[in-house]
Amino acid sequence: MTRFGFIVHPLSIRDLTSKFSFAERISEKIVKKAIQMLPPVKLSEVKGIKSKFGETEGCFVAVTLLPEQIMGLPVEFVEKKIIKACKTAESMGAEVIGLGAFTSVVGDKGISIAKQLKTPVTTGNTYTVATALEAVKEASRIMGKNIRESDVVIIGANGSIGKACARILSREVKFLSLVSRNIERLEKLAGEIMMDTGLSVHISDRVDGPLRRADVVISVSSSVDTIIHPEHLKSGSIVCDVARPRDVSVSVSEKRKDVLVIEGGLVKVPGGEFDFGFGLPPGTCYACMAETMILAMEGRKENYSLGSDLDVNKVVEISNLARKHGFVLSGFRASNGALGFNDVRRFKETFSKNAM
Numbered sequence: 049m050t051r052f053g054f055i056v057h058p059l060s061i062r063d064l065t066s067k068f069s070f071a072e073r074i075s076e077k078i079v080k081k082a083i084q085m086l087p088p089v090k091l092s093e094v095k096g097i098k099s100k101f102g103e104t105e106g107c108f109v110a111v112t113l114l115p116e117q118i119m120g121l122p123v124e125f126v127e128k129k130i131i132k133a134c135k136t137a138e139s140m141g142a143e144v145i146g147l148g149a150f151t152s153v154v155g156d157k158g159i160s161i162a163k164q165l166k167t168p169v170t171t172g173n174t175y176t177v178a179t180a181l182e183a184v185k186e187a188s189r190i191m192g193k194n195i196r197e198s199d200v201v202i203i204g205a206n207g208s209i210g211k212a213c214a215r216i217l218s219r220e221v222k223f224l225s226l227v228s229r230n231i232e233r234l235e236k237l238a239g240e241i242m243m244d245t246g247l248s249v250h251i252s253d254r255v256d257g258p259l260r261r262a263d264v265v266i267s268v269s270s271s272v273d274t275i276i277h278p279e280h281l282k283s284g285s286i287v288c289d290v291a292r293p294r295d296v297s298v299s300v301s302e303k304r305k306d307v308l309v310i311e312g313g314l315v316k317v318p319g320g321e322f323d324f325g326f327g328l329p330p331g332t333c334y335a336c337m338a339e340t341m342i343l344a345m346e347g348r349k350e351n352y353s354l355g356s357d358l359d360v361n362k363v364v365e366i367s368n369l370a371r372k373h374g375f376v377l378s379g380f381r382a383s384n385g386a387l388g389f390n391d392v393r394r395f396k397e398t399f400s401k402n403a404m
Contacts, residue, residue, distance in 0.1 A: 052106035053137025102345035146340030172336025204269030318374035
């Protein structure tokens, strides 16, 4: 049996105070300085993940840095912290390691980290792409939208997940807009999509214009702050927020009852009602975590999802491996908790009545 390790980090000061009580009694500035010096934290171990075709067990280890520190501190310093966490996972028996949240976007997105470890590494981004696309398609189907005819917008399209989503959807939709801060890179991506599929995509370095037209949004930026607000969105739109921390302000769900916001697909893990400790329903995890587990169950001790350009063929491969082992989309998640398929159907009914 191949064991996995998964690297996480706190998304907010609140996450730190729940783990370190001393953080409640001192200023945020001092907390941020102090956590830079802390070693990796062993969070939990999980056993009993199994299907008819394989099984795995593993551990979760935390890098004690906040998103703004991971993105703002020198890359060399942050990578050293991540590598220490990976080596802690190795000492706990991990034979394949997943990089979660912002640990997956540092520097060259896992390549340099993988070179400094004996254990293979993945960001989990390939299965994240697969489940994000599955989630928006399923939500669109339930809402009665034809995604092929919808105006689709991808926020953070220059990132590895956004770019892969763009390449795949460009073969399936008629109207596609790509948004990111670097317009030159967007122009390059748009040109490649035109050559590959013949689709002319709209590009922008601002979210407001494209979002006001969008029927379906996939948001996967690396912003440390929310970038999508209530005034940006079209009535009846579907927004799939794949980013961690969230791209979508919680005020959208509070103020825009005519907009469906989901956090992407939750993945049901085969073998039991595990509580992974991330505020998720029992037995479920995020796709990036699931990819690491799937590779372990397959005994695939190899680097998988690394760098800025994901292999879109691997999206199909990891989806097939997920189905083989019984990993399935179990529902969605909203800012206030789990959101089942029936909840989406009720949202559709409520929206339809109010729109009449």
